[in-house]
Amino acid sequence: MKTVAIVGAGPAGLVMCKSLLESSSPDLAFDPIILEQEDDIGGTFKYRSYDNANLVSSKQLTSFSDFRMPMEHPDHLTLEEYVNYLRAYCAHFSFTDRIRLQSKVVNISRDPNGDHIVAYVHKSQTGEWENVPRTIRAHYVAICTGLHVIPAVPELPGIGHIAQAFHSHEYKSRDQLAGRRVMILGTGETGMDIAYEAAKSDAKQVVLCSRSGFLSFPKALNDFEIFGFKFESNKPLPIDTLITNLAETAYVHPWVAATHIRWFVSDFVIKRVLWLLTGTQAGCNQWVGELEPERLGRAYVFLNKSHKAMPYINRPWRKRSYFLDYLSKYIDPPEDSPPHTNFGVDLAPFPSHILPSGRVVFPLTKRKDAVRIQGIEVKPDVVIFATGYRQDFPFLEEGYPTPDQADMRNVVKSGEETIAFIGFVRPGVGAIPPIAEMQSLWWISLLKNQVRKPLPPPHYHLLVKETARIKYGVDHSTYMSTLAKDIGAAPGLWELYREHGLHVLVAYCFGAAFTTFYRLVGPHRSPMAPTIVKTEIWETITRRGVLGNLLMGIIPMLFYLWLNTLALALETASFLLPRRMLALLTPKTM
Structure with missing residues (x-):
């Protein structure tokens, strides 16, 4: 029996424990124990939540492979609903008794025989x-403490002149914002959420500061109008379920994967579609805060799916003729549109310093929001640092690896396979x-x-500069399929058809990189997987409709199949040509 110490009872720690128990065998039996310093499970979803917070990833993608959220639930759960789902997960697979709450790991050291003392x-x-x-x-240790634990608070000269300043993990409700002048540093999803909450709380002023721009997208596609016809649905399409498998994650030639040409092609197409539908290609109905052109796309950034604040941010910037608006436009929610509200959120660059008077000084750059903010007096009562988190592992003794050193699929360091880092990558979309x-x-x-x-x-890492603050970004579908291929869990098309039939095969080709697909075959196959694919995942695919599956499924798949076939032909030709030339030059013997 191999004891496994799991640090953290968030989603990563829970699924690690369940997977170990399920994978135990007479040859290698696991005895996992979860150590959690808080008094409940859930991690970030429990202890860094706030009022009106919802998951920006869909239940279809976020649910674990063999324990799904009910289909009648909304696509995007509240954080409280998700924590309840995690509790039900523990109870369903009967491992609640393996969780030791209020147990804080203070040191992990090596035992002389190669084990770990926790x-x-x-x-x-x-x-x-x-x-x-x-x-x-x-015998083994799994670090599952997560990316969002230790607040990162950058230095801001003069912050002491502000009445109140705190990190976003301390934000809980609109009461902290009502009637105040609010400045938020950071345009990640939390910063955007808080900007929206401030606008809805009747704050006196809201200023949202962005380091270098963002790429905004709604978490679900809906509310478009083309030639006066509104595309509305009671079940909008979650955007993280739209990427297809065939020829984009499955059956991808190594040359195509190495060049990331799939990412660049999809970026090119998406930008043009966005321009046609919303009038701007900076993001979906995003008229300010655009990224630099060389960073605008799937290959470089984390998509910001907290879209609620965009009607307020766009207000000073969105200018489009009536004719173009008639051709196509994105419809803002009525409750966030004039005449219901004329309140706006001012976008600005990160401030350089704060004067003793409390006035914030912003650098003057060529960014249009930087120019505009110079003419606005910003003297906040409260500053909120929505500046993310940093990773620190003080409990690991010297000589232990850290996640940034995990050179084997971002999970373990070569030669240190007995300690794993689970949940320390961040997907661009996913x-x-x-x-x-x-x-x-x-x-x-x-x-x-x-x-x-x-x-x-x-070939799954996002393409970031050496100076980038976050270097652990991955393309969700590429990373998932890579791990599946490594362990023999990525199904072949003929194998799927032979074992599970046409229904499952078609769903796999048209579906996104759902974990359930990688439990249809291979060492971790689940008897639940085929049923889940035929019901919930199939419903998600068919919800796109005939036109949606044509534009977002068949056409991209045919194009990428052609691209991969071309790469295969070129590889074959480059292999055969030298052999034929050698045969011609070799003297023939009688």
Whole structure:
């Protein structure tokens, strides 16, 4: 029996525990224990939540492979609903008793025989941490503490002149914003959410500061109008379910994967479609805050799916003729449109400093929002740092690797396979929980010596500069399929047809990189997978309609199939040509 210490009871830690129990065998039996410092499970979704917060990833993608959220639930859950889902997950697979709450890991050290000594303290009934640590001797360790734990707060000269300043993890409700002048630093999804909440709370002023722009998209496609005809639906399409598998993640030639040409082609097409539908290609109905042209696209950035604040941000900038608006436009929600509200959110660059008077000074650049903000007096009562989080692992003794050193699929460091980092990549479009499940299955396969070797080169990282603050970005579908191929869980088309029939085969070709697809075959196959594919996932695909599946399914697949076939032909020709030339030059013997 191999003891596995799991640090953290968020989604990554929970799915790691469940996967270990399910994968135990007489040859390698696992005994997982989860150590969680809080008094409940859920991690970020529980302890860094706030009023009116919803998941920006769809339930179809975020649900674990074999325990799905009910189909009658909305596509995007509240954080409270998601934490309840996690509780139900623990109960369904009967591992709640393996979670030790209020147990804080303080040190992980190496045992002389190669195991790990995990020291932790428990919180007493008085709320104090124990003085004497308890220990677990573990054969394996899974670090599942997540990307969003330790707040990152940049220095801002003069911040002491502001009445109140705090990090976004302390934001909980509109009461903290009502009647105040609010400045928010950061245009990630949390910053955008808080800007919207401030606008709806009757704040006196809201200024949202962006480092270098963002790429805005609604989490679900709906509310377009073309030639006066409104495209509205009770079930809008979650955008993270629209990318197809065939020839984009499955059956991709190595040359095509290495050049990322699929990403660039989709960027080119999406920009033109956005311009036709909304009048701007900076983002979906995004008229300011655009990224630099060389960073605008799927290959470079994390899509911002918190779209609620955009009607307020766009207000000073959206200028389009009546004729073009008639041709096509994006319809803002009525409750966020004049005459219901004329309130706006001012966009600005990050401030350089704050004067003793409390007035904020912004650098003057060529950005149009930077020029406009110079003529506006900004003297906030409260500053909120929506500036993300940093990763720190003080409990790991010197010599242990960290996630940035995990050179094997961002999960483990070569030669250090007994310690894994689960959930420490961030998808450009997608969700971390399903990635954590695939990482868990991959690590278990590695421990069982079931991972193909040598590993093919990784072609899933987002293309960031060396100076980029975040370097752990991945393309969701490419990363998921890479892990699946490594462990023999990526199904072949003929294999799918033979074992599960045409229905499952078509769903796989048209579907996104759902974890359930990678449990149809291979070492971690699940008896639940075929039914889930034929029901929930099939419903998601058919919801696109005939036109949607033509434009977002058949046409892209045919194009990418042609592209991959061309690459295969060129590879074959480059291989055969030298052999034929050698045959011509070799003297023939009688």
